[in-house]
Amino acid sequence: MSELTPIPKQPGEIYVAIRDAARRFADERIRPLAADLDRDETFPHDLYQEMGRLGLLGITVPAEHGGVGLDVYAYALVMEELSRGYASVADQCGLVELIGTLLTDHGTQAQRAMYLKGALSAAHPVAYCITEAEAGSDVSGIRTTARLDGDNWRLSGEKLWIHNAPVADTAYVLARTNPEAGHRGMSIFIVGLNTEGVRRGPKEHKLGQRASQVGGLAFDSVRLPSSAMLGPENRGFHIMMSVLDKGRVGIAALAVGIAQRGLEVALEYARVRRQFGKPISDNQGMQWILADMAKDIAAARSLVHRAALLMDHGLTCTIDCSIAKCFASDIAVAHSANALQIFGGSGYIRGFEVERLYRDAKITQIYEGTNQIQRTIIARELLRK
Helix, strand or coil, X not given: CCCCCCCCCCCCHHHHHHHHHHHHHHHHHHHHHHHHHHHHCCCCHHHHHHHHHHCCCCCCCCHHHCCCCCCHHHHHHHHHHHHHHCHHHHHXXXXXXXXXXXXXXXXXXXXXXXXXXXXHCCCCCEEEECCXXXXXXXXXXXXXXXXXXXXXXXXXXXXXXXXXXXXXXXXXXXXXXXHHHHHHHEEXXXXXXXXXXXXXXXXXXXXCCCCCCEEEEEEEEEEEEHHHEECCCCCHHHHHHHCXXXXXXXXXXXXXXXXXHHHHHHHHXXXXXXXXXXXHHHCHHHHHHHHHHHHHHHHHHHHHXXXXXXXXXXXXXXXXXXXXXXXXXXXXXXXXXXXXXXXXXXXXXXXXXXXXXXXXXXXXXXXXXXXXXXXXXXXXXXXXX
């Protein structure tokens, strides 16, 4: 870990304001819809557009490009609060953040003018396309290719488990442009999903975060102009990897939000549920479960904020981001299970919020790099130093 231990950022007015705005939106707009969204696997387009109008998308995108113009610390605050409402909705905030960062840092002026406003307003949903059948944790294993055809490119290949694939208008696709160069021969292409040769696969039906649409995309010699390339040719792998630390901070904050909501509903239930003539909260064993939940959530939140602050200081923080993501997602799974246990048989019944939280937590150990990969990164960084 970095030797710098940042002083926690004071809760200045702007941070309090955006945290409270996200909290109100989660309590008033997201949570009342969450059960129906989960049951029906609905993509809440109107809800996302409302988030865009309120400034809950594109938190770190500079204001001159249409974003909120804040930092990663603010982004972490927003992700946690939105996830307290429903992690699927927070997922969309995270996805727009990554695409907004790619366009801001690597897009041309014309690309930003064409695509950024639609992404930040949620008017045009976006997809971030890396994963393939043989390339999950091993991004260097992708087989999708783009070859020059005169002044154009021809994109061919298949992606799977892509967020927003069933509903997106635009995809940001990593493909091989120099197959002999390994990961140094990949480029990113901006692809309109109504382009001839693009085919969407069926929507996948997931265990949790069911309102976050996932599916496959196939590209059959899709013709793309040279202006569709995002960033320099053959630098796509490095560009995609450059946003992963921020992505991991976002997922770590999302996991904290799930765990925090689990603690809240467990506390509410423990106070009112009576057994043997008294509230179950009077039971010492129950109190210890709640105490362990609270201390681990506090620790996870501190790790998330530390990683965010290091990033905001412009310091190398890959190990800190991996630690935060790994720890926060592990405690989200463990303590959403504990919250369900406190509810007993009721917690196992569909329709109880705690049951959904338990299902929603699991994916946080898998996406944005599995926790096995996070442990590998942590060990590699420790040994390198």
